[in-house]
Amino acid sequence: MFQVCVLGTSSAVPAFGRNLSAHVVQHNQKLFLLDCGEGTQFRLIRNRIRLRRLSAIFITHLHGDHIWGLAGLLTTLSLNARAEPLTVYGPKGLAQFLQMQFALTHSELQYPLEIVELEAALHDGALLYQDNRLTISCFVLQHHVPCFGYMLREKPKRRRLVADRAHADGIPKEYFHLLKQEVGFTLPDGREIDPNHYLGPPLPAYSYAYCTDTQYAPSIVPHVRHATLMYHEATFLDDMAQRAAETAHSTASQAADIARQAEVGQLIIGHFSARYHDLTQHLEQARAVFPDTHLAEEGIWYPIAPF
Amino acid sequence: MFQVCVLGTSSAVPAFGRNLSAHVVQHNQKLFLLDCGEGTQFRLIRNRIRLRRLSAIFITHLHGDHIWGLAGLLTTLSLNARAEPLTVYGPKGLAQFLQMQFALTHSELQYPLEIVELEAALHDGALLYQDNRLTISCFVLQHHVPCFGYMLREKPKRRRLVADRAHADGIPKEYFHLLKQEVGFTLPDGREIDPNHYLGPPLPAYSYAYCTDTQYAPSIVPHVRHATLMYHEATFLDDMAQRAAETAHSTASQAADIARQAEVGQLIIGHFSARYHDLTQHLEQARAVFPDTHLAEEGIWYPIAPF
Numbered sequence: 007m008f009q010v011c012v013l014g015t016s017s018a019v020p021a022f023g024r025n026l027s028a029h030v031v032q033h034n035q036k037l038f039l040l041d042c043g044e045g046t047q048f049r050l051i052r053n054r055i056r057l058r059r060l061s062a063i064f065i066t067h068l069h070g071d072h073i074w075g076l077a078g079l080l081t082t083l084s085l086n087a088r089a090e091p092l093t094v095y096g097p098k099g100l101a102q103f104l105q106m107q108f109a110l111t112h113s114e115l116q117y118p119l120e121i122v123e124l125e126a127a128l129h130d131g132a133l134l135y136q137d138n139r140l141t142i143s144c145f146v147l148q149h150h151v152p153c154f155g156y157m158l159r160e161k162p163k164r165r166r167l168v169a170d171r172a173h174a175d176g177i178p179k180e181y182f183h184l185l186k187q188e189v190g191f192t193l194p195d196g197r198e199i200d201p202n203h204y205l206g207p208p209l210p211a212y213s214y215a216y217c218t219d220t221q222y223a224p225s226i227v228p229h230v231r232h233a234t235l236m237y238h239e240a241t242f243l244d245d246m247a248q249r250a251a252e253t254a255h256s257t258a259s260q261a262a263d264i265a266r267q268a269e270v271g272q273l274i275i276g277h278f279s280a281r282y283h284d285l286t287q288h289l290e291q292a293r294a295v296f297p298d299t300h301l302a303e304e305g306i307w308y309p310i311a312p313f
Numbered sequence: 314m315f316q317v318c319v320l321g322t323s324s325a326v327p328a329f330g331r332n333l334s335a336h337v338v339q340h341n342q343k344l345f346l347l348d349c350g351e352g353t354q355f356r357l358i359r360n361r362i363r364l365r366r367l368s369a370i371f372i373t374h375l376h377g378d379h380i381w382g383l384a385g386l387l388t389t390l391s392l393n394a395r396a397e398p399l400t401v402y403g404p405k406g407l408a409q410f411l412q413m414q415f416a417l418t419h420s421e422l423q424y425p426l427e428i429v430e431l432e433a434a435l436h437d438g439a440l441l442y443q444d445n446r447l448t449i450s451c452f453v454l455q456h457h458v459p460c461f462g463y464m465l466r467e468k469p470k471r472r473r474l475v476a477d478r479a480h481a482d483g484i485p486k487e488y489f490h491l492l493k494q495e496v497g498f499t500l501p502d503g504r505e506i507d508p509n510h511y512l513g514p515p516l517p518a519y520s521y522a523y524c525t526d527t528q529y530a531p532s533i534v535p536h537v538r539h540a541t542l543m544y545h546e547a548t549f550l551d552d553m554a555q556r557a558a559e560t561a562h563s564t565a566s567q568a569a570d571i572a573r574q575a576e577v578g579q580l581i582i583g584h585f586s587a588r589y590h591d592l593t594q595h596l597e598q599a600r601a602v603f604p605d606t607h608l609a610e611e612g613i614w615y616p617i618a619p620f
Contacts, residue, residue, distance in 0.1 A: 019389045020355055044385040045352040048327055070418045074385045078351040081377050082326045085587075103417045110410045111377045112458050151419050280392075 008033050008160065008212055008310040010235070012276060012302045013049040014041075017219075017241050017255070018071050021280035025049060025304060026071045029237065031158055031214060032307075033140050036061040039079075040156055040216050046075035047082050053305055057083060062135055064142065065096030066218060067153035068103060077107045084115040091118040095134050095144070097152040098123045124154055131229060136161075145229035147220035149254045155220070157229055158310075160211035172204045214310045215270065218277050221251060222260035227268045235310045236270040237302065239277035244291050258288040262295035271312050276302030315340050315467065315519055315617040317542070319583060319609045320356040321348075324526075324548050324562070325378050328587035332356060332611060333378045336544065338465055338521060339614075340447050343368040346386075347463055347523045353382035354389050360612055364390060369442055371449065372403030373525060374460035375410060384414045391422040398425040402441050402451070404459040405430045431461055438536060443468075452536035454527035456561045462527070464536055465617075467518035479511045521617045522577065525584050528558060529567040534575045542617045543577040544609065546584035551598050562586075565595040569602035578619050583609035 010031045016024035026043025030050065037059040039046070050057060060083070066072055076094070083092070094100065101121040108115070122134065126146045135142040139161055147153040167186050177185075177199065184191050185201045192198055215230035218239035230236055240262075241255035250257050256264075258275060265273040273296050278285060285301050292299040316339050321332035333350025337357065344366040346353070357364060367390070373379055383401070390399070401407065408428040415422070429441065433453045442449040446468055454460040474493050484492070484506065491498050492508045499505055522537035525546035537543055547569075548562035557564050563571075565582060572580040580603050585592060592608050599606040605620075 019392050020358060025355070044382060045355055048332070048352055048355075051327060068418050070385055070388050070414075070420055073418070074381070075351060078377055078381045085326050099417045103414070106413050107377075107410070110406045111375050111380070113377055 008214075009307045010214055010237075010310060011053060011055065011307045012237070012274070012304055013046060013053070014043050015276040015278055015302045015304055016071075017239070017277045017279050019280050020045075021278075022283050024278065026075070027066075027218060027277065028075065029216060030055055031310075032059075033158070033160075035059060036137070036140075038142065038158065039063045041066055041072040041218070042074075042076040042079055043071050044074040044078075047079040049304075050079075057086060058088065060092065062092065062142070063094040064134075064144070064154075064156045064216075065094065065100060066147070066155065066216070067097055067149060067151050068099050069151065069219070072219075073100075073103070077104060077111075077113075080104070080115060080119065081108075081113050084113075084117060088117045091120060093120040093122060093135075095122045095124060097154065098125055124152075126152055129154070143229075145226055147217060147226065148223040149219045149221070153219060155215065155217040155226060155229065157213060157215050157233070159213040163209040163211050165205035165208045168204050168206050175204075177204070212310045215268075217261075217264070219255060221254040222256050222263070224264070224267060227264060230264070230268045230270060233268065233270040234312065235272050235274065235308060236265055236268065237274045237276060238264055240275035240288055240292060241277050241279050243282070243287055258291040259295045262292035262299055265296040265299070271298070273299040274302045274308065275299060315521075316614045317521055317544075317617060318360060318362065318614050319544070319581070319611055320353060320360070321350050322583040322585055322609045322611055323378075324546075324584045324586050326587050327352075328585075329590050331585065333382070334373075334525065334584065335382065336523060337362055338617075339366075340465070340467075342366060343444070343447075345449065345465065346370045348373055348379040348525075349381075349383040349386055350378050351381040351385075354386040356611075357386075364393060365395065367399065369399065369449070370401040371441075371451070371461075371463045371523075372401065372407060373454070373462065373523070374404055374456055374458050375406050376458065376526070379526075380407075380410070384411060384418075384420075387411070387422060387426065388415075388420050391420075391424060395424045398427060400427040400429060400442075402429045402431060404461065405432055431459075433459055436461070450536075452533055454524060454533065455530040456526045456528065460526060462522065462524040462533060462536065464520060464522050464540070466520040469518050470516040472512035472515045475511050475513055482511075484511070519617045522575075524568075524571070526562060528561045529563050529570070531571070531574060534571060537571070537575045537577060540575065540577040541619065542579050542581065542615060543572055543575065544581045544583060545571055547582035547595055547599060548584050548586045550589070550594050565598040566602045569599035569606055572603040572606070578605070580606040581609045581615065582606060 013028040014025035212234040215233035215236040238261035320335040323331035335353040519541040522540035545568035
């Protein structure tokens with residue numbers, strides 16, 4: 007199970023029922039939160055997402071619309087009796103931002119909170135997190151303040167054992183673990199066993215790229231190349247390219263152009279400016295460049311897998 | 314028009330669809346916000362409350378569930394092109410709390426923000442705000458951290474002119490303003506005019522008392538005496554009186570006892586603990602002490618006037 011739920015698609019301020027930035031990625035039994043705009047804890051609850059499964063939080067940058075829900079979420083976890091440690095990753099300044107809020111509000115978390123601060127010079131492409139099956143790394147986005155995108159990538163998967171074939175050749179079950187580990191061996195009857203003969207191709211490994219906020223930045227292409235699914239901000243329409251450049255945001259077709267260059271599987275666009283009610287043109291302009299583009303919809307779980 | 318809308322009735326964490334503390338009071342064309350828990354700006358928008366009419370904000374205390382929506386609301390006002398100055402009142406530490414958040418998130422407000430910090434030793438009963446028709450003062454609540462309640466009180470109203478009687482006595486209209494100001498005068502025909510003869514009783518002036526968070530504190534009674542409507546926290550049921558005392562909160566019947574002692578017109582209770590889904594017992598326990606008690610309901614406009 008590898009999927010993402012978009013909790014907010016608005017930029018800067020809530021508009022037309024659109025909320026502020028936050029994505030939650032589920033990978034098997036674990037949840038990862040990307041950004042935490044104001045109200046994120048309410049939308050997690052409304053979408054019946056289990057806060058206790060939260061494994062780590064990744065913040066792109068220290069603009070209010072991406073972090074003003076963070077202190078509230080972290081204290082709610084504490085009041086809900088979380089005991090397991092939690093790590094929050096984000097740009098330099100994040101620790102002071104949180105610690106000062108906790109100090110001035112007399113808040114004390116009942117679980118260990120680790121804050122990992124990122125710096126562009128040190129962390130472009132850095133591996134931040136890994137477990138048995140997933141890695142999460144960051145890369146530098148081009149915004150007015152230090153800003154990081156995140157890449158969640160499944161580790162290469164084992165090749166699947168073709169058990170029927172092994173059975174048919176009379177290989178006892180106790181040797182199957184060797185086959186799965188791609189280790190050759192000799193049977194008691196003297197037969198040399200090549201594991202490749204009993205293994206199918208590996209299951210494909212998928213990936214999710216999260217790119218917000220950023221101006222058009224081809225420098226990120228190597229980091230997100232071949233992502234199964236990419237979210238890229240598309241704050242403006244193309245006729246506002248000048249304004250996009252000034253505010254270090256992207257237009258719809260710029261987002262699509264990054265998707266095209268990176269040969270991603272699918273593109274979701276979001277972080278829409280409050281000046282747009284109808285988003286049809288965002289979709290049209292992006293699809294003209296990268297056909298498999300979709301408008302991010304809040305509360306939908308998007309599978310991170312090819313359609 | 315004098316009315317209050319409760320935007321959040323939960324304590325500490327959102328629960329059962331109940332949101333975090335914030336009340337908005339409308340007095341004629343002006344709006345006043347009391348507390349600003351996370352998500353307040355979303356609920357103001359959902360309830361179609363015009364952010365531009367916001368005249369001042371009053372914060373009771375620096376606990377997250379009462380202030381984690383403040384930075385977001387203040388920046389949204391700025392992005393919505395507010396230009397008029399805004400004053401926020403609250404306990405010492407509020408200025409640092411806001412300024413640090415704005416500094417670390419590179420936020421710059423486009424309107425003048427004044428922050429007035431309150432101290433128990435200086436401000437118990439202090440008049441903080443007044444315009445032609447309303448005063449707002451604060452008083453000290455008993456909580457684990459410095460905490461203030463607020464009293465919004467209409468100024469005494471003018472007596473109403475009984476215009477028919479003045480007409481009948483042949484008093485020209487150009488003298489009516491003197492009558493309304495209760496000033497006596499002599500007409501050209503030599504008649505001495507006593508304004509009291511032409512004035513009815515003054516329209517009643519109403520008041521709203523906002524008391525949260527606090528343990529049972531009879532010291533507040535003089536400050537809220539005869540309030541037309543009082544909101545008082547009732548975090549716990551009576552069987553949790555011990556826990557209420559430990560956490561410096563009130564039970565339902567303690568809230569009602571303050572209302573009874575202060576002889577307020579009506580009582581609304583709120584700030585319910587997340588341990589309670591059904592609130593029937595809160596209502597029953599409070600009504601046993603003060604019959605005209607109501608459970609705060611979110612999104613309802615309560616008239617600040619006798620029923």
